[in-house]
Each structure stands twice: as structure tokens, then as C-alpha cells.
Amino acid sequence: MTLAARLARPASTIPFWNVRRRDHLVGYLFIAPQLVGSALFVLLPLAMVGWYSLNEWNVLAGSFEFAGLGNYARLAADVRLREALTATGVFSVGLVTLNLALALLLAVLLNQRLRGTALFRTLFFSPVLVSLVAWTIVWQFLLQPSGGVNSVLGAAGLDGPNWLRGEGTAMLSVIVVQVLKNVGLNMVLFLAALQGVPKQLYEAAELDGAGAWRRFLRITMPLISPTVLLTSIITVVGSLQVFAQIAVLTQGGPGTSTTVLVYYLYQQAFQFHRFGYGATLSVLLFAIVGALTLLQWRMRRRWVFHEA
Template sequence: MATLTARVAKRRSSTRFWTVRRRDNLVGYLLITPQLVGSLLFVLLPLALVGWFSLNEWNVLAGTFEYVGLDNYAKLVADQQLRDSLSATAIFSAGLVVLNLTLALLLAVLLNQKLRGTVVFRALFFSPVLVSLVAWTIVWQFLLQPSGGINALFGGGPNWLRNSGTAMLSVIVVQVIKNVGLNMVLFLAALQGVPKQLYEAAQLDGAGAWTRFRRITLPMISPTVLLTSIITVVGSLQVFAQIAVLTQGGPGTSTTVLVYYLYQQAFPFHHFGYGATISVLLFLIVGALTLLQWRMRRKWVFLET
């Protein structure tokens, strides 16, 4: 009898512990565990290792791993070629962001009209997003050759990828054409969510097309503008494959952006510690620009307080 009473009491205690709320919490934790483990192994752990490597000098060929403290960061401050790569990165990012967002918004506004063939053009402009980046870049490398592609079509032209005045512009245009379709689709979705009544009321009040666009369209799609600007800025700072295939950082160092300079230091030159230091710098730049855009959103994003 005592044993039976003890079993009943134990079962009741177990039932009280596994409440509905605790069961729901357990299910939630189990569902996020794979993502959490993946983030720890493939995001946080690599970040910590990069920080550690930046404090050391690792020579793979000699098999040495020496702690150097802040020497790599001191080298970072004195590196003139790093300043050149930062300048090239700024030029590339500014050109890419301005051209990409402007062209994407223009295409979205045009394709938002009720005209014949808009579905075909939407697919046409979005299709480059689906193409392999390396394959896309190799095709454009052929098109931009001095005696082929574009120059052959127009009967001559500059050496697009070996001229310091056109190399950076060529890389920017190739990247804009590749990814403009993604931002176009995001803008198009935002435009279709703008209430038609606002345009009708503004038109009755005598507002022109430009006024309606500036006073209604831009404020209503401003959250999407914020999203696309953050995505585009972060993407522009991480460009690598286009530079590696098209220009290899040349002519000279005119297209040696930060990520390509990082690659040069870490792999061809085997300065892994200094390469990790440049990675830390890149992380700080991306984080600072993202935070700056996020903090500034209250000044121009609609409904932000």
C-alpha cells in the first residue's frame, strides 16, 4: 500500500513538473538547437579564431606560430597599400550602391505599370541573379576584352579591364547588372503595397507625378529602401570573385579592394596573421556602417519613431 501511494505521488509530481508551458518551451529549444549549434560552430567560433590569429604570426610554410600581440594592428596603421585598398573599396561601394539602388527603383517603378509584357521584362531583369557568379564574371571578361565582345560590336574601344580609368567602372557595371534584379523585385513588392487611394487623393489635389513619387511613394517604401541599402552596402564590401576573375586587383592597385587585399596577404604572401587582422578591420567597417544606417533610419524611414 505504501509502495502504491509512493508511485501515485511520484506520478503526480512528474505531471506537475511537465506543464504545458514547459513542454512548449522544450519543443522551442529543440527546434532552435540546430541553428544555434550551427551559429556557434560556423559564425562565433570562426570570429573568435580570427581575433586570436590576428594576435599571432602564422607561417604555414615554415610551420611556425608566434604570438606577436598588437604588432599586426600597428602594421595595419602604417600600411600605405591598405589605405589604397580602402580607397578602392570606398569608390567601388559608392558607385555600386548608387547605381544599383537607383536603377532598381527606376525599373521597379516602370515595371509596376499595367503594361503588356511587364512579366517578361521582370523575368529578364531578375534572371542574372540566378546565374552562377563565376560563370557570369567569366562571360563578362570575354565581353570586355580589347578585341572581342563589346569592342568588336562597336568597331573598337578601350581596354576596359587594363585601363585604370575604366577598370573600376567595368567591375561596378558588371556587378550592378548581376544583382540589380534582386533589389528590383524587393522594390516592386513594396510598390504594390502602397495604397492606391493615396495616389488618387493626391491627383485630385493637383499633385504631379514627381510630387506623388516624392511625397507618397518614397515615404511608403522607405523601409524597403533601408533593407536594400543595408544589403547592398554589406555586399559591396565583400566583393571578391569579380575582382579575382576580371582584374586581379589591377591595373596596379586601382581595383584592389579590401577583401582581395586580404586574400593576397593571407594566401599568396602567407601572412595569415596580418590577413586575419584585415578581416577584423573589415568586420568593424561592416558593423559600423550597418549600425550607422540602422541608427539613421528614424530620420527618414516612414513610421519610425
């Protein structure tokens, strides 16, 4: 049948399973496994957490009672929650600042045409591939009073502190361990962005008398700003979800100086068996992550190149 004859045919005689509907069905079948997985393992757990946050559930006592907004009202009066939020803020600011700054510095250095850069790229990226728990356990031994770090300081004539039990060094130790673990990932992302900057722009700026620092600020940073946005979002979200490092290195101590929000959530839900309040803390964490991500995304128009 010709195309003209098909178009002239009444709508009632057009078959239901035409080419368009078959194409749509094939597309839906392809994405069905992902949709089902997201519904079962993302949307459903989120809905259950929201429901549990409205209840007081004590596994040991075998009680499950509807509490309404009681758990949310408890957030405002929880002094330990304020301490956990403060520790989370300190950890996130320290981690994001050191990680992004060090990753950008390493990427700039390793972007030079020098001998041995491939080896150093591998060395700096290799910790990303190591198991997080194994990495943290190794650093736990290194940071002991008689561990490898203090042994090196002792050989230089310096007395090292008790890194993981000192009020002023515990948080710093956790931040440094986490930075060394994941800085290679951001370094690779920055390195890929740097290699995409046209060399002609640097040559033209150099001919105009621009120095290295001015070329970096006026050419490099604007052109890699989309990657800076990506790495900042990834790093901020990761810093708010830290748990294994705290659990292995400091267990939230000394005192509550390293009890970040996720570890405090774990304590409430799985140590004190207050699952309702633990679910409420999960909702709070979700809200904080979502708000910070949205804020970064909205602010991109002010400093990300091509987004104005």
C-alpha cells in the first residue's frame, strides 16, 4: 500500500500496533529493568524511611507506635545533634577545601610534559581503587602513638601526638586520611579538563604579556569551571556521607568531636535501637544533601563558564 493510500485510509482502520506504538513499547521494555530497580531499591526505601520517621520503633522492646511529628520536634531539642552537625560542617569544609585544592594542584603539575608523569598519575590514583575499610585500617595503625607516622617524626627529633585521641588532631587525621584516599579521582577529572583547554589561548595570552598566574585565572579556571562544579558536588555529597572512616578510626571520639551526622544516625538506630529517630535523622541528612546540591546548581550561573 502506498503512503498516499495509508493517509487517505479512515482512522478507524489504522492498526493499533503501528510502527510508532511498537517503537514506544520497545523503548519502555529497555528501560523497564532500570525503572523497576529504582522503584524497589530507591523510591520504596525512601518512602519507608519517611513512614518510619513518623513512628517510634524500638526493636528490643518490640514496640511500634505512631508518633506523628514527635521525632521531628525532638530534632530541635537534641543537643548532641547540634554537636554532630557542627562536626559534620567542620569535616565537610576541611575535606572539600583540601581535596579540591590538592587535586587541582596535582592535575596542573601532572599536565606538564615532564618525564615520569604517567607513573605519578598512577600512584596518586591507585588509592581510589583500594578498599575503603582496608585503607582506613592501615592508617589506623600508622596513626597510633607508636605507629609509622610518629616513628618518622621521632627520627626527625619531633614528638608526635596521639593523633586519633587528641581533641585537636582527631578530626584533622580523619580529614587527611579521606583526602589521600579520594584526591586521585578529582585529580583525574581536573586533568581531563585541563587537557581540553586549547593551547592557542595560552599562546595568544603569552604574546600579550600575560604571566602564568594571570593565564591560570583568566583562561584555565573559566574553561575548567564545569569540571570544578562537578567535582565540588561529588565531594560535598561524599563528605556528608562519611561513616566507615569515623567508625574505624575514632568511633566518634574523643568525646563527640568526630561524631558526624551519619555516625550519629548509626548510633541512634543501631546502638540505641531508636529506629524511628534514626529514620528522622536520615530525612534530615537527605534534606541537607538536597539543599546543598540545589544551591551549588543554582549558583553555577555566577561562576561557571557558558552558564551565564
